[in-house]
Amino acid sequence: MPRTKSAAKVGRPRAADKDKTERGERILNAAEKLFALHGYDGVTLRTLANSAEVDVALINYYFGPKQQLFDTVFARRAQILNEERLQALELAEQEAAPNPISVEKIIEAFLRPLEVAQESDDEGWKNYCALLAYVNNSAVWGPILMSKHYNAIVDRFVQALRVALPDAEDADLYWCYHYMSGAMSLTFANTGRIDKMSGGVCRSDDFKAAYDRMIPFVAAGFKQVCG
16 A cells, blocks of 8 residues: 655645745846846846845756846746737737728737836836846847847737738838837836936826827838838
8 A cells, every 4th residue: 555645745845846936036036127227247146146035056056057047037028028919919900800900009019018017016027128128229139039039929010010001011111110129128218318308298207108109109100111
């Protein structure tokens, strides 16, 4: 007759797994904040370990070398954003059927989830958006991480734009996306520059105002260049 494990022994692995998950999340959250503030090169594993209150060896044990950790931090919320964007696009397509979805609705499906992220009470999303601005404007990390984690969703939206703008050339579509990406990055960065330029009339942390204007602005640009 096989021996049965005691309840205490059965419970130990679960407690250990919970502790490991909590430590892993603590490392990722601390890394996200530090990378957003200081960039990849400005963060040491010792600084990160102190911030996360873990041993340095645990960082490598859970996530591998620093570059792999950076990728994991960047990928974690990219997946969430991509799912939100895809759901918004598919819903807009269903609502428009049997007609093609409008350019405005395509751009809104792409941009509005970013507004929701920036408005979140979760400090992690604010850190991630700052990190996204850093990576998107980096000649080193942009081609690697943006391509790896965002190209597939961009391709899906470009395909929707091809349907909405049947006379558009691919070069024009991708240039227009390039310009939109620049506007997104400046909004992610939340630098406060527009506050000073406008004398306080505009605020860089007024994300609803930013996206309410960015969506029709970008849509008009696509239609002008690609129409």
